[in-house]
């Protein structure tokens with residue numbers, strides 16, 4: 001397993017800044033353009049600074065709702081008064097500290113103030129535990145937990161309410177996990193009682209990661225290569241998915257009215273989206289990098305597509321975003337001036353399209369909340385596939401719930417024009433070729449790579465080819481990327497370049513001001529060759545950037 | 557030949573077979589691989605009956621609880637409603653009744669209603685008595701059909717009956733307006749004071765024919 005090899009080879013890796021790459025200008029960034037279609041952010045920082053509860057979020061959105069702003073500008077609804085945005089910084093109490101705790105036998109947990117008891121470590125935002133020993137018995141009855149198969153899953157995701165009511169479990173039925181979720185709730189509340197927030201528990205190979213976003217508590221339990229901060233980002237995506245289904249306003253008011261509400265009632269039918277999202281995160285770098293994968297197309301074709309959308313959508317007043325996606329890849333986004341899309345909102349849109357075949361049956365009109373855009377309300381989406389023979393899905397998003405028929409007509413004209421300019425064929429051809437082969441780069445030692453342009457929030461990677469054919473090999477590779485990513489971002493010691501000797505390959509990662517690059521090499525490659533290859537690789541990406549990235553940010 | 561256009565909304569609990577029924581009617585086939593509807597799907601179909609060309613705009617809504625609050629968006633201005641329940645689930649039957657009440661509360665215009673007891677191929681698991689459903693339908697002025705998307709029973713009939721109901725409404729409105737020859741060209745005029753009866757039938761200048769409703 002990849003985990004094992006990481007440990008044993010810890011010594012053979014070196015972190016250093018080498019001279020060879022200085023020939024690359026400091027601000028070199030293939031894929032970057034003057035204006036980006038997506039908002040580029042450092043999610044890892046953002047998560048830290050997010051409000052800890054939906055209530056804070058709601059009161060913030062009450063003051064500043066993008067949807068209201070749009071509705072106002074559309075002359076739809078005039079709100080009583082416009083309030084000025086005040087920049088309130090959310091309670092910043094992150095004096096980092098660690099509290100070590102010990103879990104004794106008999107499944108009882110003792111949390112002590114006395115430090116240094118490995119192997120179990122509970123990390124919290126600060127040390128404020130009472131000095132008295134607290135003992136909590138765990139009464140264990142749920143059958144699921146004793147089921148060996150259930151235990152063996154490498155990553156569990158749980159969602160529960162503040163009151164400890166189960167909402168979602170990736171595996172097993174929530175009903176059987178009532179007790180377990182009760183324990184999770186207890187852990188959160190014990191720590192909370194002391195004015196602190198629980199973050200993670202480390203037990204052997206397992207990490208228990210908590211994200212408290214009241215009224216919800218999200219927990220990941222994993223023994224994968226994903227680091228605790230990476231798992232927090234994943235939990236945050238899951239939380240955003242819940243918001244995209246319910247909106248923060250609804251979530252908030254439900255639990256304000258009834259603390260004990262069983263949220264599964266309202267989420268009925270959305271489990272599929274949760275399952276799909278959680279599965280995808282195990283293999284798709286989009287979430288790790290907080291970036292979007294684009295469908296490779298010549299810039300001429302992509303421009304024609306964007307222009308077709310602009311041409312007809314600009315005639316309709318209230319289209320905020322027009323998004324064209326095909327098999328989890330972005331073809332183009334056309335956006336209203338002033339508004340940009342956040343990559344994690346786009347992930348949710350793609351997840352929605354991927355997890356339901358319903359849109360294939362007929363054109364649809366559905367509410368969707370994009371939490372980063374505005375968590376307080378719904379946008380309305382006209383969703384349709386371009387053609388029975390083309391798996392590209394067009395979403396036209398608006399704030400006006402009466403716009404369906406206008407958008408239907410708009411969509412018809414767009415599709416007509418795309419047909420006329422053979423854009424559907426181009427999209428299909430690109431999908432069929434499944435991206436590009438690493439051999440096109442022409443660098444013999446290079447097996448695979450992932451490159452992200454930071455300002456564009458887009459990434460590119462060649463398709464997985466031999467030796468990464470089996471599921472196991474593919475997921476091992478992904479695990480290595482997760483590991484590299486974690487090391488590069490390690491807050492205690494962030495790295496610029498990392499050369500890592502794995503069991504079956506050599507890995508190299510490289511962070512510059514504008515980009516992140518991770519690559520896998522043949523096992524016998526030297527450091528010198530690998531670094532040289534990376535230099536050539538970024539130049540190749542530069543040469544291909546028009547095809548691999550969306551370089552234009554058309555607006556309506 | 558006269559023609560008319562009408563908006564039909566399909567309502568009912570999650571999984572009762574709303575999409576299956578519509579897809580069976582329009583696509584002439586049963587598809588096992590339908591996913592639960594997200595929001596609402598939009599279909600159109602045309603049929604000719606009693607010398608009328610009838611064009612139906614069908615809103616097939618999602619039965620999932622979270623979309624419940626969105627429903628008014630889809631049934632607003634509906635001319636006809638297909639109220640679907642699953643004959644193997646009494647709960648879905650009760651839920652269908654709450655849809656009827658909601659429609660009555662919120663839609664001012666007369667709505668042609670048609671109750672469908674779907675999945676009638678699963679007779680051995682029947683949980684809703686035919687007479688009970690039948691009587692209920694009569695009590696609300698609706699027609700009742702037992703349907704199956706699997707064995708294609710009752711669906712053609714239900715749609716035909718709905719179209720007939722719409723034609724009847726259309727004719728009534730027509731006579732009430734005394735065939736006035738106003739040429740109205742948009743939904744804005746539907747509730748204009750010229751029509752104290754607040755009918756939702758409008759005549760269009762389009763060659764297509766007359767619309768009962770336009771978006």
Ligand SMILES: Nc1nc2c(ncn2[C@@H]2O[C@H](COP(=O)(O)OP(=O)(O)OP(=O)(O)O)[C@@H](O)[C@H]2O)c(=O)[nH]1
Pocket residue numbers: 568569570571572573574575576577587588590591592593594617618619620674675676677678703704705706707
């Ligand atoms: N036996 C039987 N099964 C049916 C029939 N109609 C639909 N089903 C099945 O019932 C399930 C749900 O069907 P859908 O058509 O998706 O139900 P729906 O009412 O559209 O559900 P939502 O879109 O979630 O509200 C599917 O598995 C169908 O195959 C029927 O007439 N007989």
Ligand SMILES: [Mg+2]
Pocket residue numbers: 574575576591592593616617618619
């Ligand atoms: Mg359906």
